[in-house]
Amino acid sequence: MNQNLKLFATDMDGTFLRNDHSYNHKKLAEVIKKIQDRNLLFAASSGRSLLGLIEVFSEYKDQMAFVAENGGVVAYKGEILFAKDLTVAQTQELIDDLQEMPFSPKNDYLISGLKGAYYPEGISKEYLTHAKLYYPNCQLYHRLDEIDDKLLKVTTNFPEDHVRDCEQWITDRLSFVRATTTGFTSIDIVPNGISKASGLAHLLAHFNWLPENLAVFGDQMNDLEMFEYAGSSFAVSNAAPEILELADKVILSNDEDAVLVEIENILNEE
Template structure:
């Protein structure tokens, strides 16, 4: 009889964590997630991407359940293609926060993720998408960013590093919004108090699961609240130093199947049995 599973909920970030740089999921990672599912564990995507940018990946993963999107601002039901819950960033507050940041650091380039299952990513002149595979609509004037409800604002600066911009933004906006850094070239403003942890907690409650049953994987400072919430936080070797500093464990990089390495260790006893022997995942 197989031993009880250590974790019933596997929370994974996508970019820089579960996905490789080309937005694909390796066969080894698929096998490891399937092994965990056989053991009864649930896999929950917890990502900064808005729901419309996650839907194709969930389809590829065969995910029909919940996903935490937009840095925790959206709880998305993939099977029903609907929002279970979402919170928007007040557009007047966002515009004010942007002005305060520019008063401190000079001109920044901005983009927004609109709310909703069909929300667009709008980018103003000068803003370059850090992830070129994600679709975006270029607008002519900043005022056009505020045309529809938004879940977050994305910022880039022509000279400052991400860490410098995030630090300056936090000092400038105070309690107007939460500032996160979710990837290279991705500093974001989101509703105050909303984090990946708040979204993860809501999703876990829907699933009847607790922090003590959760293992989380990530690579950037926006994953810190998720690590604080979960029983065990695993940083990728390519992770930001701030996340590594609070992680319980550091695994291999996203390119080297770091998540699979950990899941194989935890769930190996649940590997499919072939000719009386456990089928071991291929190591490359």
């Protein structure tokens, strides 16, 4: 295998997870054992919350690392290595602007934290039901200053045809955040300077590793920065065109266990 590679970091939805949100537990256990035998590391790098990632990988949470909230939280073996939050005032300004902007989501948004996710009164049942698939411990909030948690990001949806325009509108409007597309209609709004690349940089620094030691796997535009940052990048065949073009290699689709198959191939190389 490439002797430089030490950290294998994968996006979740559309990349590691199949379209039904499942994955091959048996193969992951085999791959993690091979990774550990070589003193390497497997990580999830996702827009999902830390709680959500730990829920998905409950059997392996002490054998891997987590870059959650699109880089806003980095954790390893139960320790938070890095967490960047928004102030109450910043979060309130962001929410106020969401109400007034073109294609406003109104009350269909979540505030994600370390302990849970928080939704406002007036949220639609449809949006909340969908959000609960990705965010454990969703709670109703009335006032931001009553939330006893770090306010890590705001996530919301926009019409698919206008997602990129809305992403740009938010980033241009508020200097303290950046918006990033996480799927067809979903946008995460994180503190400015935060990306999966910045999160992975914190994880690499913890081990005194370099970007050339990093292999990343992804499919969407919120993977762009980590593709540009990593020594090796792999796009699943179902990835967005921009990601396919940027990748060092295009691999199988997410429904074919592409990430695990490719990592196993890399580890088996002489």
